[in-house]
Amino acid sequence: MAKQNKPQHAPDTGHEWDGIRELTNPPPRWWMITFHASWIWCVVYFILYPSIPLVHEATKGILGWTQIKExxxxxxxxxxxxxxxxxxxxxxxxxxxxxxxxxxxxxxxxxxxxxxxxxxxxxxxxxxxxxxxxxxxxxxxxxxxxxxxxxxxxxxxxRRGDMPAHEGMVDEADIEKLADFVIASAEGKGTPEGLALFNDTGCAGCHGENAAGGAINELGSGASNLTDGIWRFGGSRDEVLRTIRYGVNQEGVANTRIAIMPAFxxxxxxxxxxxxxxxxxxxxxxx
The missing domain is CATH 1.10.760.10 (Cytochrome c-like domain)
Known part of the structure; x- marks a missing residue:
């Protein structure tokens, strides 16, 4: 006959609380095997790899492996x-x-x-x-x-594009007219009078006689195309006025635009x- 387990006769430590006894049965064998395999694995790992922190550095391990090396x-x-x-x-x-x-x-x-x-x-x-x-x-x-x-x-x-500050060089009334012409040109509505002022004030020297920009006109100036509705610094009237008045990359001008691309x-x-x-x-x- 199979051996009968009798829990009431199992060895215990003598501790009992609320009818529950503390038995002395050993853990399952699979659990003990896993436990011993775990600490053996840790020891092997500590020997092979950097693991134990010391005062200035960790132990190096006999394999010499590091994340930086990998x-x-x-x-x-x-x-x-x-x-x-x-x-x-x-x-x-x-x-x-x-x-x-x-x-x-x-x-x-x-x-x-x-x-x-x-x-x-x-x-x-x-x-x-x-x-x-x-x-x-x-x-x-x-x-x-x-x-x-x-x-x-x-x-x-x-690249470094330079545009002179026109405040003090051009009458304020003409600066206002230039801003209106630039905004109108972006919508294809520039007037001949505005274009004449644009040329007279020297803007065509960089932006071209048709205000279509330096690269398109092969001037090599890097001046923006003012007729395509694409704005380097914003297309509101206030933003256009700021650019005309204070220019781009002008030393000593407080409100000048900064547009510098570093060389790589x-x-x-x-x-x-x-x-x-x-x-x-x-x-x-x-x-």
Whole structure:
């Protein structure tokens, strides 16, 4: 016959409370095996890996493993995979890089992190810019031109557009008329009288005789197109008046606009700049 368990005769510690006795039965064998395996595993881990904090650093472990070492190895492996593609990028100009579908895709993918680290803080993650502060890279309005080689030049050397402050140079009444002309031109309603004043006050020297901007007129000035309704600093009358009165990047002028793009030629490699230019070009406004 099977052995009968008699709970009333089970050994106990002698402790009893409210009719409940504290027995001395051993734990299940599987539980004891797991318990011993756990502390053995901990000891082995402490020997192999960094684990026990000391005064200045943790124990190193006999394997010499660290997270930084693993990261460096992963980066080195990634660099090894990318190296042949980067060599091809280095040997190509911007137009050839755009024409090669495979390398263009590689450049866009690689430039995602580069753009996030260096450009997104001003131009936005999607190149949307910030109204009144930083230009959009996702439209078809370019201050210096949107071809791939010009974009490479802009990233490498940076850009700084200067517009003189007209307060004190032009009568206040004419400044008011210029603001009205600029706003009307953005809607295709500029008058001949306003255009004549625009030319007489020297605005055409940068913005072109038709106010269509420096890049479009091949003046190389980076002056904004005033006829397309896209505003670098905002299109309200007050904002236009501020720009005309106080200019852009004028030293010693309290309310001048600040519009300076830093040069990345000394910070990023030529290959990184090419790939970044491809990404900017492919945002939607490249030519």
């Amino acid at each position: 990261l460096k190895e992963a980066v080195a492996e990634n660099d090894k995979v990318k190296a042949p593609y980067l060599q091809k990028v280095a040997a190509m100009d911007g137009q050839a890089l755009l024409a090669d579908a495979g390398l263009r895709s590689f450049a866009e993918s690689s430039a995602k992190a580069i753009f996030g680290d260096n450009c997104a803080a001003c131009h936005g993650a999607g190149g949307e810019g910030a109204p009144g502060l930083f230009p959009s890279l996702a439209d078809d309005d370019w201050l210096y031109g949107g071809d791939i080689n010009t974009i490479i030049e802009s990233i490498t050397d940076g 030629g000394g910070k990023l490699s030529p290959e990184a700049i090419k790939m970044l230019a491809v990404k900017v070009h492919e945002f939607g406004g490249g030519k």
